[in-house]
Amino acid sequence: MDEWLRALLRRTAAESRRAAAGTGDAADGGEGSAEHRRLAAAVARGPEGHPELAAVLTESGRPVWAREVAACALADGGDRRAFETLVFLLNYREATRAECAAEALLRLGDPRTGRAAAALATNELRAAYALHPVLLLTRLAGPESVPALVTALRARLRPGAVPYWGLARACARGLGELGDPRARPVLTEAAAFPRLREAATDALRRLPPP
Incomplete structure (x- = not known):
């Protein structure tokens, strides 16, 4: 043990x-x-x-x-x-x-783990508890990871949405670690928010050049 x-x-x-x-x-x-x-x-x-x-x-x-x-x-x-x-x-x-x-x-x-974590990370009704699904998706680095993190982060940026800043920062950091250029638009949008600027800017630096 x-x-x-x-x-x-x-x-x-x-x-x-x-x-x-x-x-x-x-x-x-x-x-x-x-x-x-x-x-x-x-x-x-x-x-x-x-x-x-x-x-x-x-x-x-x-x-x-x-x-x-x-x-x-x-x-x-x-x-x-x-x-x-x-x-x-x-x-x-x-x-x-x-x-x-x-x-x-x-x-x-x-093999079902990535799909399950993605479903939890993008369920707006459970967004308050989505941090660990997001962190798990980052560690898995599977095909579901980037689309789910992009969706979860974009949901936090919508007008009127509860921001859950810790969750949003985890999404941004995860996208930076995964280094997928598909994340560039949502990270650019997130960088305009003062509480997300550092995490989003750092993540953008880690993406491949456009």
């Missing part, structure tokens, strides 16, 4: 203790709840624990932290049963979970 999974188990152990407080399920010391200890043992068993972890993703009533542990551990082992849960977590309202899901999706390497 590598440090990424160990860090996930430490974080979710604390969450499970808080959730179990007063129920008699919490553990003493630094351990998680009884449910968390069972899941951690399944993670430690590697592929032998995958059936138990996969069941967590389909059973009703399981807490989000348990689904996160199960999906991330399955993804680390290349088990594609984790995919749908990870896509759900990639757009989650808690940034820590979304960041963890993005790393898990990279480890999983499912």
